[in-house]
Amino acid sequence: xxxxxxxxxxxxxxxxxxWHFGPGQSHxxxxxxxxxxxxxxxxxxxxxxxxxIKNWSDALGKLTKEDVxxxxxxxxxxxxxxxxxxxxxEAREELAGLMTRLDEDPEADPALRDETRAALAxxxxxxxxLMKLEGLPDAAxxxxxxxxxxxYKLLAxxxxxxxxxxxxxNDLEAAIRLARMDPAELYGLPIPSQ
Numbered sequence: 001x002x003x004x005x006x007x008x009x010x011x012x013x014x015x016x017x018x019w020h021f022g023p024g025q026s027h028x029x030x031x032x033x034x035x036x037x038x039x040x041x042x043x044x045x046x047x048x049x050x051x052x053i054k055n056w057s058d059a060l061g062k063l064t065k066e067d068v069x070x071x072x073x074x075x076x077x078x079x080x081x082x083x084x085x086x087x088x089x090e091a092r093e094e095l096a097g098l099m100t101r102l103d104e105d106p107e108a109d110p111a112l113r114d115e116t117r118a119a120l121a122x123x124x125x126x127x128x129x130l131m132k133l134e135g136l137p138d139a140a141x142x143x144x145x146x147x148x149x150x151x152y153k154l155l156a157x158x159x160x161x162x163x164x165x166x167x168x169x170n171d172l173e174a175a176i177r178l179a180r181m182d183p184a185e186l187y188g189l190p191i192p193s194q
Contacts, residue, residue, distance in 0.1 A: 049082075073112060114155060117151050128178060
């Protein structure tokens with residue numbers, strides 16, 4: 001009995017080491033990802049958007065394939081930070097891709113889907129505003145504002161009586177006003193921000 005107990009006691013560190021260097025690595029990666037997410041949130045509060053994007057991207061690289069929901073959340077946060085960091089066209093493309101993946105996945109989180117749709121609609125709105133300021137022809141910006149209008153309408157109708165419905169209804173009105181405005185009317189106005 002004594003030999004079995006001593007053998008077990010001596011093999012215990014070996015078992016722990018096998019777990020640590022095997023399955024335990026995924027736990028360490030997840031801990032590193034959580035630390036990077038917290039750093040990104042702190043950077044976002046300080047309006048250091050480049051740092052936040054870098055930390056979220058690094059955290060995204062540390063997640064496993066099973067962390068689909070968190071990965072999509074981080075993709076959304078990266079795109080929103082890019083919008084704030086004056087990378088609107090890049091953010092708009094990423095949001096469109098994420099929205100497509102969310103629409104194709106029946107198990108996707110509805111709240112994440114709505115938040116992504118709202119961010120995509122906002123990016124389309126701001127793209128339209130900039131296109132109109134640049135004096136691009138109607139054929140260039142009309143598809144963008146029409147898509148934004150439809151997304152705002154969908155959000156307003158599907159959100160019920162929530163705050164998102166009210167915000168989306170106000171955004172819908174703003175999109176309609178922007179579509180009707182003459183580019184000369186925009187020159188004296190401040191550029192809208194998030």
